[in-house]
Amino acid sequence: MTRGFVMKKALILVTDSVSIKNPYLLKTIQKLTNNQIQVTVLVMILDFHLASKITEKLTQKINDSHFKAQIINWFELLQDQQGITTDLQGLEAVQSNHLQKKSFRLTEQKTVERFFDHHALIGEQTFRADKLNLFKSFDNGKLLAQYYFDDQQKVREVVHFQEGQPVTYEVLNNHQQKLYQFVVKPSQSHRFKVASDSEFATRGATINQEIFKGTPRNTVQIEIVNAQYSVHDYVTWRPYQNVFEFYAEQIRQLTNNGQDTGVFMDLKDVEPLSPYLETVKTFNY
Numbered sequence: 001m002t003r004g005f006v007m008k009k010a011l012i013l014v015t016d017s018v019s020i021k022n023p024y025l026l027k028t029i030q031k032l033t034n035n036q037i038q039v040t041v042l043v044m045i046l047d048f049h050l051a052s053k054i055t056e057k058l059t060q061k062i063n064d065s066h067f068k069a070q071i072i073n074w075f076e077l078l079q080d081q082q083g084i085t086t087d088l089q090g091l092e093a094v095q096s097n098h099l100q101k102k103s104f105r106l107t108e109q110k111t112v113e114r115f116f117d118h119h120a121l122i123g124e125q126t127f128r129a130d131k132l133n134l135f136k137s138f139d140n141g142k143l144l145a146q147y148y149f150d151d152q153q154k155v156r157e158v159v160h161f162q163e164g165q166p167v168t169y170e171v172l173n174n175h176q177q178k179l180y181q182f183v184v185k186p187s188q189s190h191r192f193k194v195a196s197d198s199e200f201a202t203r204g205a206t207i208n209q210e211i212f213k214g215t216p217r218n219t220v221q222i223e224i225v226n227a228q229y230s231v232h233d234y235v236t237w238r239p240y241q242n243v244f245e246f247y248a249e250q251i252r253q254l255t256n257n258g259q260d261t262g263v264f265m266d267l268k269d270v271e272p273l274s275p276y277l278e279t280v281k282t283f284n285y
Contacts, residue, residue: 006263007037007260007262008038008261009031009037009255009260010040010261011040011042011255011262012025012039012042012264012285013042013264014041014044014054014058015045015265015266015269015273016045017045017054019266019269020022020054020057020061022266022285024284025266026062026067027060029065029067033069039057039068039070041062041071041072042072042074043058043071043072043073046056050277051073051074058071059082072173099114099122101114102114109129110125110128111129111130112124112125112126118139120140121138121141122137123136123138124138131153133149134146134147142163145159146158146159146161156232156253191264214223255280261281263277263280264281264282264285265282265284265285267285
């Protein structure tokens with residue numbers, strides 16, 4: 001143990017199906033519980049179905065061994081946190097009584113409610129089959145954020161905008177139950193050569209001019225921007241390698257920022273995961 005560090009609680013991380021087969025996992029739980037240390041086992045597998053299966057197997061093993069340990073499937077934490085933990089900017093405001101509301105029935109299954117404060121659009125709610133599906137937050141008519149809800153009314157996707165362009169994107173894919181991070185791509189730009197008298201010549205900055213068969217032609221750079229805010233046109237995807245990339249701060253909160261909680265992980269996970277934990281005391285089982 002680290003000098004000066006008194007462990008009262010232990011957070012044991014199970015990051016894949018290999019970790020559960022580590023013979024030192026149960027031995028570590030037994031040693032900690034025998035020393036009157038409160039043990040929480042956190043299953044941090046980013047595939048929902050595999051995580052559920054591993055949680056069930058691990059629960060059975062611990063029950064059979066009569067150890068006193070709490071087992072948490074990380075996806076259960078997401079449920080407790082209403083999906084993605086985020087500040088729903090403006091949602092409480094539009095649900096208050098002082099704003100003017102206008103409702104539009106678009107289809108039999110789709111309804112839109114818009115909220116105005118002195119004629120300024122503040123928020124917009126979209127309902128599908130009477131369930132909140134999408135909430136948009138506005139400031140002075142400019143889109144600030146979009147929040148997508150699943151059938152359980154959990155926030156699953158959040159897109160933040162700046163000057164009409166998406167700048168951050170968080171998603172918990174509700175079908176695969178896997179986390180993804182975003183990489184915001186710059187607006188696509190292309191160079192086109194157009195005649196100087198063409199209507200397109202005024203749509204971009206002139207890069208240079210040349211004479212083609214006696215006719216002046218400009219090389220024009222035109223910015224292509226999607227006005228519909230389709231975030232999929234702006235982001236590229238890759239699965240998160242581990243949940244620390246997404247929820248490192250919340251893990252530190254679970255461990256009281258390392259004040260009295262030690263984090264135990266499989267030896268193979270120490271090197272890739274430790275950098276995310278900063279001041280938290282880590283050990284391998």
